[in-house]
Amino acid sequence: MMNIVGIGLSFIGLAAAIFSGHFIKKEGGDERGNQILGFAGMTVYLAFLLGYLIIFLINMTVPLNGEQFHFALTCLFALVVVSYSATIMILKRQY
Numbered sequence: 001m002m003n004i005v006g007i008g009l010s011f012i013g014l015a016a017a018i019f020s021g022h023f024i025k026k027e028g029g030d031e032r033g034n035q036i037l038g039f040a041g042m043t044v045y046l047a048f049l050l051g052y053l054i055i056f057l058i059n060m061t062v063p064l065n066g067e068q069f070h071f072a073l074t075c076l077f078a079l080v081v082v083s084y085s086a087t088i089m090i091l092k093r094q095y
Helices: 001-028 031-062 066-094
Strands: none
Touching: 001 031, 001 066, 031 066
8 A cells, every 4th residue: 555655656756846847947047937946945945854854753753664664755755846846836826
C-alpha cells in the first residue's frame, strides 16, 4: 500500500517539478518572475523545515524502518515541489 501511495506522490512531484521548470524557463527571467520565485523559495524553505522536523520527531518517538523512512522522504519531496508549484500558481495569478 505504501508503495502505491509513494509512486502516486512521486508522479505528482514530477508533474509539479516539470511545471516549476517550465515557469522558470519561460517567465523566471523578468522582475515579476524573480519576485515570484523568491517568495516561492521562502515558502519551500519553510515547508522543508517543517516536513523534516515532523519526520525527525516521528523517528525519535517511533523509530522508522527503512521502507517507512523512504516513504517519509518521498512525502517530503512531494511536499516541497508541490508547495513550490502551488505558490508559483497562486502568485502568478496575483501579480
